[in-house]
Amino acid sequence: MRKLRFLAASLLLAAFIAAGLSEGALAQALIQASPTRLDAATSVAVGTNWNTVASQSTATATPPAGQFVYVTALYMSACQNSSGSATANANFTTTGLGGMEFAYSAAAAEGCAGQPGLITFATPQKSAAAGTAVTLVSPASTTNTGYGTEIFYYTAP
Amino acid sequence: MRKFLAFLAILAALALGQAHNAAAQALVQQSPTHVDAGNLTAVGTNWNTVNTQSTATATAPGGQYVYVTALYMGACQDGTGVAAANLNFTTTNLGGAEFAYSTALSANACPNEPGLVNFPVPLKAAQAGTAVTLVSPAAQSHIGFATEIFYYTAP
Numbered sequence: 001m002r003k004l005r006f007l008a009a010s011l012l013l014a015a016f017i018a019a020g021l022s023e024g025a026l027a028q029a030l031i032q033a034s035p036t037r038l039d040a041a042t043s044v045a046v047g048t049n050w051n052t053v054a055s056q057s058t059a060t061a062t063p064p065a066g067q068f069v070y071v072t073a074l075y076m077s078a079c080q081n082s083s084g085s086a087t088a089n090a091n092f093t094t095t096g097l098g099g100m101e102f103a104y105s106a107a108a109a110e111g112c113a114g115q116p117g118l119i120t121f122a123t124p125q126k127s128a129a130a131g132t133a134v135t136l137v138s139p140a141s142t143t144n145t146g147y148g149t150e151i152f153y154y155t156a157p
Numbered sequence: 158m159r160k161f162l163a164f165l166a167i168l169a170a171l172a173l174g175q176a177h178n179a180a181a182q183a184l185v186q187q188s189p190t191h192v193d194a195g196n197l198t199a200v201g202t203n204w205n206t207v208n209t210q211s212t213a214t215a216t217a218p219g220g221q222y223v224y225v226t227a228l229y230m231g232a233c234q235d236g237t238g239v240a241a242a243n244l245n246f247t248t249t250n251l252g253g254a255e256f257a258y259s260t261a262l263s264a265n266a267c268p269n270e271p272g273l274v275n276f277p278v279p280l281k282a283a284q285a286g287t288a289v290t291l292v293s294p295a296a297q298s299h300i301g302f303a304t305e306i307f308y309y310t311a312p
Contacts, residue, residue, distance in 0.1 A: 033192070033311070034192045034193055034196075034224075034309050034310065034311035035192060035193070035311055035312070036311055036312040037193055037224060037279060037281070037311065039278060040224055040278060040279045040280065040281035041276065041278055041279070041280045041281060042252075042281045042283075043252055044251060044252030044253055044254045044280075045252075046252070046253045046254070046255065050245070050255065050257075051243050051244075051245055051257040052243070053243065072276065072277075072278035072280075073276060073278075073280075075254075075256065077256065077257035078257075079242075079243050079257045079258065079259035079269070080242075080259055081242040081243055081259065082240055082242055082261075109261060110240055110242060110259055110260065110261040111259050111260050111261055111268060111269045112257060112258065112259050112260075112269045113269070115257075117271070117274075118256075118271075118274040118275075120275060120276060120277050120278075121277070121278070122277040122278070124278060146243045146257065146259075148255070148256075148257045150254060150255070152254070152276070152280060
């Protein structure tokens with residue numbers, strides 16, 4: 001009889017412990033906070049001559065020695081003033097990214113028609129060589145168009 | 158014999174309990190928590206109101222950063238409309254990120270507004286514990302600007 005009581009008490013204790021653990025796990029899931037994201041874009045290289053007509057824009061992302069540039073997004077704007085300038089088959093080009101480029105054409109009209117805008121990479125684009133800058137270069141200077149270039153990135157080995 | 162029968166009864170009760178738990182887990186299963194979802198939205202001031210400037214402000218608790226998952230920039234003209242040349246939406250605490258905007262006079266329309274720009278890989282603020290802001294161009298007589306920051310905060 002004593003053995004049976006001991007067995008029942010042990011089973012009761014085990015059941016209480018199991019129930020407690022189960023409830024604890026549920027509580028942890030509910031209060032979990034957002035973690036540090038180590039591959040977030042922590043830097044932005046803003047191009048020269050931002051949105052200024054009759055000038056070329058170049059953005060430069062420079063990594064520390066031994067590290068690569070990981071590009072998470074590129075932004076390319078081309079906004080015309082009230083005079084406007086037509087542009088045919090021009091390109092935004094890059095260096096340090098395997099020759100990647102983006103096309104642009106626009107009729108003469110005040111506005112930003114035809115600009116590539118924000119290009120995002122769900123998986124970051126890694127630069128070709130460690131310690132070497134990545135650049136994004138707008139088409140050559142156009143009389144009544146203001147170009148903007150921007151590189152969103154982080155650096156890592 | 159009585160001990161053996163009692164032991165069997167306890168085993169049976171435990172087995173029934175386990176079966177019930179397993180079934181309950183299957184029935185109440187939920188989608189998992191997405192801990193880096195954009196769970197906060199900072200809506201700009203003077204939302205889509207002509208002749209005003211709009212500023213959205215995303216604040217972070219002390220020691221935490223703002224992680225931007227998307228930005229929204231609206232620019233809608235009223236029935237009169239007005240042209241705007243080479244203006245910019247600017248930010249603070251995001252490495253100087255900005256977005257360009259020009260438009261012809263287009264009454265009752267929103268041409269060339271940057272709209273929603275998504276960051277599949279979030280954009281992390283430069284300084285912890287410091288707000289991120291998104292600021293529209295200065296007030297334009299017949300354009301209503303709108304700014305919005307979608308984000309979460311984390312170390």
